[in-house]
Amino acid sequence: MGGTNIKAGIVDMSGRIIARNAMPTGAGRDYQLIIDDMAAQVKALLDESGVSLEEVDSIGIGVPGTVDYRTGKVIYCTNLFWNEVPLGEKFRAIFNKPIYAENDATVAGLGESLFGSTKGVRNSVFLTLGTGVGGGIIINNRVYSGSHGAGSEIGHMIMGENFYDCNCGNNGCLETFASATAMIKYVQKRIAEDCTTTSILSEADGKPENINAKMIFDAAQTGDAIALETVDRMVKYLAAGIISIYNVLDPERIAIGGGVSLAGQYLLDKLKHKVNSMTMVKKIHYGDIVLAELGNEAGIIGAAHLGRQEDTFFK
Amino acid sequence: MGGTNIKAGIVDMSGRIIARNAMPTGAGRDYQLIIDDMAAQVKALLDESGVSLEEVDSIGIGVPGTVDYRTGKVIYCTNLFWNEVPLGEKFRAIFNKPIYAENDATVAGLGESLFGSTKGVRNSVFLTLGTGVGGGIIINNRVYSGSHGAGSEIGHMIMGENFYDCNCGNNGCLETFASATAMIKYVQKRIAEDCTTTSILSEADGKPENINAKMIFDAAQTGDAIALETVDRMVKYLAAGIISIYNVLDPERIAIGGGVSLAGQYLLDKLKHKVNSMTMVKKIHYGDIVLAELGNEAGIIGAAHLGRQEDTFFK
Numbered sequence: 001m002g003g004t005n006i007k008a009g010i011v012d013m014s015g016r017i018i019a020r021n022a023m024p025t026g027a028g029r030d031y032q033l034i035i036d037d038m039a040a041q042v043k044a045l046l047d048e049s050g051v052s053l054e055e056v057d058s059i060g061i062g063v064p065g066t067v068d069y070r071t072g073k074v075i076y077c078t079n080l081f082w083n084e085v086p087l088g089e090k091f092r093a094i095f096n097k098p099i100y101a102e103n104d105a106t107v108a109g110l111g112e113s114l115f116g117s118t119k120g121v122r123n124s125v126f127l128t129l130g131t132g133v134g135g136g137i138i139i140n141n142r143v144y145s146g147s148h149g150a151g152s153e154i155g156h157m158i159m160g161e162n163f164y165d166c167n168c169g170n171n172g173c174l175e176t177f178a179s180a181t182a183m184i185k186y187v188q189k190r191i192a193e194d195c196t197t198t199s200i201l202s203e204a205d206g207k208p209e210n211i212n213a214k215m216i217f218d219a220a221q222t223g224d225a226i227a228l229e230t231v232d233r234m235v236k237y238l239a240a241g242i243i244s245i246y247n248v249l250d251p252e253r254i255a256i257g258g259g260v261s262l263a264g265q266y267l268l269d270k271l272k273h274k275v276n277s278m279t280m281v282k283k284i285h286y287g288d289i290v291l292a293e294l295g296n297e298a299g300i301i302g303a304a305h306l307g308r309q310e311d312t313f314f315k
Numbered sequence: 316m317g318g319t320n321i322k323a324g325i326v327d328m329s330g331r332i333i334a335r336n337a338m339p340t341g342a343g344r345d346y347q348l349i350i351d352d353m354a355a356q357v358k359a360l361l362d363e364s365g366v367s368l369e370e371v372d373s374i375g376i377g378v379p380g381t382v383d384y385r386t387g388k389v390i391y392c393t394n395l396f397w398n399e400v401p402l403g404e405k406f407r408a409i410f411n412k413p414i415y416a417e418n419d420a421t422v423a424g425l426g427e428s429l430f431g432s433t434k435g436v437r438n439s440v441f442l443t444l445g446t447g448v449g450g451g452i453i454i455n456n457r458v459y460s461g462s463h464g465a466g467s468e469i470g471h472m473i474m475g476e477n478f479y480d481c482n483c484g485n486n487g488c489l490e491t492f493a494s495a496t497a498m499i500k501y502v503q504k505r506i507a508e509d510c511t512t513t514s515i516l517s518e519a520d521g522k523p524e525n526i527n528a529k530m531i532f533d534a535a536q537t538g539d540a541i542a543l544e545t546v547d548r549m550v551k552y553l554a555a556g557i558i559s560i561y562n563v564l565d566p567e568r569i570a571i572g573g574g575v576s577l578a579g580q581y582l583l584d585k586l587k588h589k590v591n592s593m594t595m596v597k598k599i600h601y602g603d604i605v606l607a608e609l610g611n612e613a614g615i616i617g618a619a620h621l622g623r624q625e626d627t628f629f630k
Contacts, residue, residue, distance in 0.1 A: 066596050076596045084598065112603060123462045135563070139454060146565020147438045148599045153562040156595055158555040159477035160487065168595045170558065172475065240473040243485065247468040248452070250461020280471055280483045281381050281391045283399065284463045 001063050001104070003027050003079030007040060008045050009297075010056075011304035015115035017297060019049035027042035031085045039094045041236065058098040058307030059091060060108035062299045068149045072101040075149065100306035103145060104299055106152055108308075109136015109294075110143050111302030112255050116293040120251035125245055126292065127154060127259035128237075132167075133175035136302075137249065141310055146209055155179070159237050162190060177237035178262050186230050187211055198226035217263040231270065234260075239274035246279065246286045257292030264291065316419070317379050318394030321353055323360050324612075325371075326619035330430035330587045332612060334364035346400045348573030373413040374406060377422035377614045383464045387416040390464065393482065396514050415621035416580030418460060419614055421467055423607075424451015425458050425624075426617030427570050431608040436567035440560055441607065442469060444553075444575035447482075451617075452564065458624055461477035470494070472559060478504060492552035495528035495575050501545050502526055513541035532578040546585065549575075554589035561594065561601045562567050579606065 009020040020060050023041050026034060046053060065077025071125060091099040102110075109118075109126030116126035118125015118138065127135035135154030137144040144153045155175035156168055164185060166173035187200055188208045200219045204210035219227035242254060261267065272289055279286050294301060318338060324335040338356050341349060361368060380392030387403015406414040417425075424433075424441030431440035433453065441451035450469030452459040460466045470490035471483055479500060481488035491497050500517055503523045515534045519525035534542035557569060576582065587604055594601050609616060 066599070075598055121462075137563070139459070144454070147436075147567040147602065148565055150561065150596055150599050151563055151565030152599065153595065156562040157472070157559040158475075159473060170555075170593055170595075173557070240485075240487070244472040244559070245563075246465065247471040248450070248560075249464055250463055250466030252462040278485055280468065280485075281465055284381070284465050285389055286465065287462065 001025065001038075001061060001080070003064065006041065007033075007300060008038075008041050009300040010045060010049055010051055011301055014165040015111070015301050015305070017300055019045055019051070020300070021045050021048070025080065027080045031080075031082055031087075032090075034080070035085075035087065035090045039056050039091065039292060042095070045234055053095065053097070056095075058100060058304075059095060060107065060303035061087065061089070061091070061099070061100045061101040061304035062303040063101055064104045064279065066150050067101045067103055067154075069100070069143075069145060070149075071104050072099050074101065098307055100303075100309070102143060102303070102306055103134070103136075103149070103152065105134025106136040106143055106145050107302035107306060108134075108294075108298035109138060109152075109255075109302065110256065110305060111294050111300075112136075112257070113138045113141070113302075114305055115301060116254040117257075117290050118253050118299060122253040123249065124253045124255065124296075125154070125249060125251045125287075126257060127241075128258035128292075129179055130258035131179060133179050134258070138251075139249075143306070154241070154245070158239060159240055159244075159274050168221065170234075174237065174241045178234055178241060178260075180258075182229050183216050183234050183260070184211050186233060187216055190226050190229070195226050195229035199224045200227055212261065213260050217266065221266060231267075235267070235270045235274050239271060239278060241280045242271070242275050242289065243280075251287045253288045253290060255290050255292045257295070257298065261291055298300060316340065316353075316376060316395070318379060321349075321356065322615060323353075323356050324615040324619065325360060325364055325366055326616055330426070330616050330620070332356070332615055333587055334366070335615070336359055336360050336363070340395065342395045345406075346395075346397055346402075347364045349395070350400075350402065350405045354406065357410070363476075368410065368412070370588060371410075371412060374410060374621075375422065375618035375621035376402065376406070376414070376416040377419040377618040378402070378416055379419045381465050381468075382414070382416045382418055382460075384417050384458075384460060385464075387414050389416065393615075411459050413622055415618075415624070417458060417618070417621055418451075418467065420449025420450070421451040421458055421460050422617035422621060423449075423572065423609075423613035424453055424467075424617065425620060426609050426613035426615075427572070427607055428453045428456070428617075429620055429623075430616060431613060432570040432572075432605050433568050438564065438566040439568045439570065440469070440566045440602075441570045441572060441613075442496055442556075443573035443607075444571065445573035446496050448494050448496060449573070453566075454505075454564075458621070469556070469560070472556060474542075474559075486494070489552065493549055493556060493575075494623055496572075498528050498531050498545050498549050498575070499526050501548060502531060502541060505541050505544070510541050514539045528575050529577065532581065536581060546578060548581070550585045554593060555588060557590050557604065558593045566602045568603050568605060570605050570607045572610070572613065576606055
């Protein structure tokens, strides 16, 4: 589920998406209407692909918000204006199948853990850097999202003071330093202050509101001073966030996904260099930092495989 | 094990310490000498208490540093100047018993989880606020210390910029804001800057180097401005640290121990007030914040019960 579109897929046990469709979310409508549309979307997908409901083991849903995974109740979801919506219960009544719901970054992390960049390691963290910063924690090959489903919100670790507040109400959240939004806001601030001589601005046709993260990374790689300053600031805080993850969770691997990760090796090299200079116990080979592998498919694949978690310790 | 003393105890299955002794650590000596002394200490304790080695199920050791829990090797321990010391192996050779070693805050967290303030909850975090800030993470009733034994170092989450660097080499670690040391350094800095009119200074006989955390809390409760400023600054960062813990680990309960926690309800009230104003999802009842219950005994009790963890998922 996203604020703009809802994508569905039929996923097999090997993690292959064998059919998919999408529909506009129509966020802002009554939740019952959206859930009805989602159910119709699932039925249409089954019809189109010739898969019967009997062949479906379970249905998993990734939600851009906080979910009580025990019941599938969406506690809070900003983009859809949802508060305490019984998504799991409604879906269960419609399909009479095991229904699972989890945070969207968490299901993407599960997808990467089962079939992608963090496959084969027991403890891993997935970070998705986009409009915000999302997190997925895998402990002992199982999703960990805390006692109330409110954990793994790594983008809301508090990292320091920032010049604007986070949507969550606090100041200094990781996502206000390390998301695409954070980078764009920082460049816009620097332009407004004094620095109109950045090539980013020409790329954006002179309009600060047109700036995106790709423009910033591209300009940094050609040596633009404001772009470099912005990337280095982002890397500094993301590195500090990863050090905090090392020092709290000490995972075997950390995967970076989301739009910002499209900066690829350039970002990864800077990030690893900074992180390596900050590790606490030099004799420990802390978790490898890698790029995520499944892209936008991670969420669908992971959501569909939530059902495999049924035997977990944590649920 | 501590930098000054090493305390030993015989602990029964109900968490009762039935005998105990202590010896000076003699830090700085060759590790083999310290380990020999520890072994003699354990044998003396058994002799004195009339307990035979046959009655001992396992031996657990809490180390003020980073331990590879799979082998009992101490990777790094500042206070004892230890680097890659095969503590577990040596003890195993001497006693021919299951030997477990873990970080000292982690074993204290386990003690609190089995018999104290966090008993009965599945996921909990223990924070000990003293010279530094230590952490113990319990997930699913089991110690979690990460893939390399380097996790649960919650005092080294990076929280913002500070006026002095942490011993770990980074700037802005939680322990440089929320430990007794942090509070003392901040008061000393304020006195050096301009504020000599604090009652803390008279309590310390006019000597800034004599200031301790109790003096600061006592002065704050009588309305001393510098003391209040110092306590509020500490509470601000500790609250931010707890918000980060909520947003990453979402435990059912967080217990606060260590010398600073002796400020008791006064500290707890301020802390809860601040934390409550900062939680992300208002409809969630996040983990309760409580005072630890076992005091200095938590470490001995928890270390002795590490052996009960043998069947865990994580080891």
